[in-house]
Amino acid sequence: MKIENANPGKDISAEDIRTKFPLAAKKHASDHSVVKVGNVSIGEREIVTMMGPNLVENRSMIFSIAEWAKENRVSILRGGCFKPLTFPYRGVKYFETGLQGLKWLSEAGKYFDIPIVTEAVSESQVPLVAEYSDMIQIGTRNMQNFPLLTTAAKTQKPILLKRGFGSSLRDFLGAAEYILLEGNSSLVLCERGIVAPHTHKSTSRFLLDLQIIPAVKEISHLPIITDPSHATFWAPWVKPLALASIAAGADGVMIETHVDPRNAAVDPLQALDLTQSSDLVQFIHSIAKLVRE
Ligand code: PEP
Numbered sequence: 409m410k411i412e413n414a415n416p417g418k419d420i421s422a423e424d425i426r427t428k429f430p431l432a433a434k435k436h437a438s439d440h441s442v443v444k445v446g447n448v449s450i451g452e453r454e455i456v457t458m459m460g461p462n463l464v465e466n467r468s469m470i471f472s473i474a475e476w477a478k479e480n481r482v483s484i485l486r487g488g489c490f491k492p493l494t495f496p497y498r499g500v501k502y503f504e505t506g507l508q509g510l511k512w513l514s515e516a517g518k519y520f521d522i523p524i525v526t527e528a529v530s531e532s533q534v535p536l537v538a539e540y541s542d543m544i545q546i547g548t549r550n551m552q553n554f555p556l557l558t559t560a561a562k563t564q565k566p567i568l569l570k571r572g573f574g575s576s577l578r579d580f581l582g583a584a585e586y587i588l589l590e591g592n593s594s595l596v597l598c599e600r601g602i603v604a605p606h607t608h609k610s611t612s613r614f615l616l617d618l619q620i621i622p623a624v625k626e627i628s629h630l631p632i633i634t635d636p637s638h639a640t641f642w643a644p645w646v647k648p649l650a651l652a653s654i655a656a657g658a659d660g661v662m663i664e665t666h667v668d669p670r671n672a673a674v675d676p677l678q679a680l681d682l683t684q685s686s687d688l689v690q691f692i693h694s695i696a697k698l699v700r701e
């Protein structure tokens with residue numbers, strides 16, 4: 409396929425590829441970037457799993473999950489510390505742990521020798537997140553917070569850029585370009601569900617856009633993973649959509665794993681327990697074997 413003619417007549421033109429996101433676009437059909445996070449490579453044959461709790465609630469829970477992650481050959485430990493919480497009121501069931509959480513996560517990652525990823529919600533948090541973590545997550549609500557993108561990119565740390573839940577692929581690649589323009593090519597994209605006409609009803613909060621996986625692969629060299637936990641908002645649907653993501657060509661998945669999902673402080677309905685998470689890891693590698701070998 410000639411990249412120049414990618415998607416003729418669609419919302420991404422050959423001119424966009426040339427002038428708006430030349431760094432995010434691939435030059436040759438076979439171009440694909442590999443991003444290193446610690447000793448993990450994202451965008452190669454091996455599927456990457458990023459698993460852990462929505463919120464690093466306390467030291468013992470993150471140590472238990474990190475130990476489980478290591479035993480189950482999970483690639484990267486995820487955990488929120490600075491959270492973009494939807495509602496401003498905080499309580500015993502809805503809080504963030506900030507710098508303290510970041511220190512616990514970092515300690516657990518080092519103890520079990522597993523790289524960690526966590527979100528920076530604002531520019532002022534970037535230096536701390538860069539100091540303690542192996543990869544900086546930019547959340548869906550900040551995909552077009554351009555000063556934040558630039559500040560995070562300048563650290564030269566690997567970046568996980570989540571797609572804005574109302575953003576087109578064109579906007580997504582525009583945001584990616586801000587990061588690449590800082591000379592930071594350690595960039596991984598993440599589809600985490602978009603708002604569609606039927607969402608925000610009783611069925612689902614977001615719709616996982618599986619179609620963006622081949623679309624990204626057609627235009628860009630960047631690796632892409634999905635986050636079916638945030639998309640479905642509903643634990644029973646996480647496994648089918650994680651497996652569908654891998655079958656559709658994703659380079660990995662981000663999954664919420666909790667020691668006691670029903671009592672999770674944030675988003676209790678979407679987390680898998682450790683047994684369900686171990687089962688999912690096995691299935692992910694089985695599907696990957698089928699589609700990647
Ligand atoms: C998260 O991963 O914890 C998170 C808040 O995700 P998103 O930005 O996709 O909502």
Ligand code: MN
Pocket residue numbers: 462638674675
């Ligand atoms: Mn969440």
